[in-house]
Amino acid sequence: MKKITILALRGAAASSITGPMDAFLFAGVLWNIACGQKPSPCFEITVASPDGKAVKCANRLYIEPHCAIHDVKNADLIMISAIAGDVERAIGRNKEAIDWLVRQYRSGVHIASICTGAFILAETGLLKGKTATTHWGYVDLFRRRYPLVHLRPDALITDEGDLYCSGGSNAYNDLSFYLIEKLSGRDIAVQCSKAMVQDFGRATQAPYAAFRFPKGHAEQDILAVQRWIEENYTEGITIAMLADRCAMGQRTFERRFKQSTGESPIAYLQKVRINAAKALLERPHSTFEEVTYHVGYEDISSFRKIFQRHTGLRPKEYQRLFQQRNQIQRAG
Amino acid sequence: MKKITILALRGAAASSITGPMDAFLFAGVLWNIACGQKPSPCFEITVASPDGKAVKCANRLYIEPHCAIHDVKNADLIMISAIAGDVERAIGRNKEAIDWLVRQYRSGVHIASICTGAFILAETGLLKGKTATTHWGYVDLFRRRYPLVHLRPDALITDEGDLYCSGGSNAYNDLSFYLIEKLSGRDIAVQCSKAMVQDFGRATQAPYAAFRFPKGHAEQDILAVQRWIEENYTEGITIAMLADRCAMGQRTFERRFKQSTGESPIAYLQKVRINAAKALLERPHSTFEEVTYHVGYEDISSFRKIFQRHTGLRPKEYQRLFQQRNQIQRAG
DNA sequence: ATTGGAAGTGGCATAATCGACAAAAAAGAG
DNA sequence: CTCTTTTTTGTCGATTATGCCACTTCCAAT
Structure with missing residues (x-):
């Protein structure tokens, strides 16, 4: 004992x-x-x-x-x-x-x-x-x-x-x-x-963790880009587009972005998209295919890989954990 | 509040x-x-x-x-x-x-x-x-x-x-x-x-519940059949076979079995098989197909339905809950 | 038992991204 | 102004992200 x-x-x-x-x-x-x-x-x-x-x-x-x-x-x-x-x-x-x-x-x-x-x-x-x-x-x-x-x-x-x-x-x-x-x-x-x-x-x-989207820095250009990403992630986005919005060289933009937010631009975009995908998957009747397209990816297979890397779960498994159920036994 | x-x-x-x-x-x-x-x-x-x-x-x-x-x-x-x-x-x-x-x-x-x-x-x-x-x-x-x-x-x-x-x-x-x-x-x-x-x-x-296999009654024939089922469920079993083992008419056997155990013979057999299937699914690297045949069913599709009725989960989901994982982060 | 749809896996090609290094520019010290 | 130090920017190549395709498995319904 x-x-x-x-x-x-x-x-x-x-x-x-x-x-x-x-x-x-x-x-x-x-x-x-x-x-x-x-x-x-x-x-x-x-x-x-x-x-x-x-x-x-x-x-x-x-x-x-x-x-x-x-x-x-x-x-x-x-x-x-x-x-x-x-x-x-x-x-x-x-x-x-x-x-x-x-x-x-x-x-x-x-x-x-x-x-x-x-x-x-x-x-x-x-x-x-x-x-x-x-x-x-x-x-x-x-x-x-x-x-x-x-x-x-x-x-x-x-x-x-x-x-x-x-x-x-x-x-x-x-x-x-x-x-x-x-x-x-x-x-x-x-x-x-x-x-x-x-x-x-x-x-x-x-899968339980929330991402941080650090906004505590003083770089106005970068903040603006962060906001823009969070509003436009459903569309295709490239780093070049983001760099243009700040009128910076692409390489410079990448460095500045990382310094301010702690994440590279892609990593940040991915997080925003994963976050949106999680929320969508929590709704009933959502398929991963729909979700994939909705958050701005073209390809289910590759987004699945990314999703798995970030959450440690396959999409279906994530759904199992948090998807809303409507079938609690009500007055019988 | x-x-x-x-x-x-x-x-x-x-x-x-x-x-x-x-x-x-x-x-x-x-x-x-x-x-x-x-x-x-x-x-x-x-x-x-x-x-x-x-x-x-x-x-x-x-x-x-x-x-x-x-x-x-x-x-x-x-x-x-x-x-x-x-x-x-x-x-x-x-x-x-x-x-x-x-x-x-x-x-x-x-x-x-x-x-x-x-x-x-x-x-x-x-x-x-x-x-x-x-x-x-x-x-x-x-x-x-x-x-x-x-x-x-x-x-x-x-x-x-x-x-x-x-x-x-x-x-x-x-x-x-x-x-x-x-x-x-x-x-x-x-x-x-x-x-x-x-x-x-x-x-x-x-999925968490254990089945009961009631042995608290005094009908020796039925007890013997219960034990026999529990040892031979991997093979095809029919009610007729069971009734023969007790030298009873089939209908009589069914009645007596139900009276003693609270379950019909088929239901009992199903429970035994589900129980075995659960244990098999908890081992790593098991597929539902193997398990199906191993517990005495011929058809994956129909066993899947039975499994779901009893456990409320699809086979894959059951595995996710209880399957042994070997990947705890050990000394890094 | 068959079938169709969705989920999931893996390979491959290409484009995008990022780290490391080096050049260039800016800032500071004498 | 020169030399040194620091910061910024650009380039290259390795790595990673993404899209595309083929194929398997899972599952529900016929």
Whole structure:
């Protein structure tokens, strides 16, 4: 029976504490109950807070932990909950936990972080030179604070053998099942995921992420071009056209554009088009062919490749995730 | 700003309290933060327990509610958390809540149940003659206790206009997003689901459900046939063959089989085959054609239809959900 | 079982794009 | 004004994007 400790941070999202707890708790149990077999729990789960007192989570909800972090003995794995709200403030409020994590790690305990909990893990310094992930919306901040960590923004889970990270918010489920599989085998993990009515095959958080279209720079010409792209992406656009609009040499334009926005013109245009395509695919009754033409591409096959590179999913799969359904069982 | 109350039951699964809370809490907030816009919360969420004191959840975790149910004023919607463990005992321990729910409903508040929370909702009597759903593993118990409720075991969500139910465990996410869509519009709901890295397009919990193969009866002949089917389903099987094995007339056999197992022989055989097909599809590199032949069908096209009827998904989609992936980002 | 439409894969050719390097221009220092 | 340093611009070749075609698979309906 493996021992899991969940580090309940001050300012955590409550569900990032209870979610993993329930996932591990239900392993070997919920499926068995549902199928009329005898439950056989696989894990012992302890929720620990920095000082052993109730932890104030988002929405002013208090969770009473089982103990303080210093009372934790012989954990096999520690899971760091997600910070809701101001990450940098939360780091300051959880200093003891950071030191404690380092000591635990040195004594052989594995550590996994959830969503913005990766900031706490990075703060320990243990991630230096290693691969990590966090919520897609916090990538810039993370890179700025921890340039030595190799961040994989599109990964849902990273595995360094003894350090794990998971992507945004509800990716704690994927991480939990991944760890359950590692610790108790695939069958238990699949059964647990099915009993919890939760998929267990996601590979990336790319499809969930929003693109940034940086407008925070001062280059008026470039801003104008950005706006123009966003209004005219349905038509064929070439770099030459864009350069002309700024009265620049093409090569110069490319450089200036990249410097201002962080993206090359094509990459930017692609993002705008992918973004539009996503929105179109979310509507019912859309085919990828229509969408392709509508966002300004001529060829389904090549746009499909681009779409896949950006979202990590085939068009049909993307639709499955977000397409509007009209068939909820109404009054029967 | 709509007011949501979450009813924290004694003996609840903690994540069924905090999960919906965070979903509503993040609506209009998390996406905005992630995209660098100003957060604008859509909901005010209150967690209420029967007596206002901390609620003991599964794994002996205590959650402190914001208030007692009797302090709740002007709620628009009440969400009933899920019971973990012994449902009938939990009903006894939460009597006050049941009366309170009835009064709230009569005064115009909408009510939604999560997973086994449907038992509490059914206990109020409000579901009589209406459509409901609950965790797929609790269907038999539910039908026995509440025969007048029209249970849709495969539905992930049911909507009676002012009464909602959701299926197993993590279906609280789907329900939360569904309600967010109803109350704040589709855009907010989709953004919230993406920010939480959670899909928003699931329609049924059928793919997650396990079949029961009832062996609890005393008819030795029938039991023998059941076992025989489970060992020989890869071959062509006809009812006549099965009847012969029991030395019964075919019609008699069918009646006896159904009486003992609750299923017709064909339905039973189908379930066994679907079950095997599911397991095969979960292995990497399996094609539906191979699987079809392997489980004893001759025709892909017709087996596809059967598969869809039982699981609610096309074969390819099922694979996507549960097929083993080997590409977690390891030490970079 | 056949059929048709849509989804998805891969190869190939061509045009577009971008990184690296170097030339040119501009700015600064003495 | 000359020399140095910095910035901008242009060129070349490698890489990438895109369109086109052929072909397979998936799926629904006949």
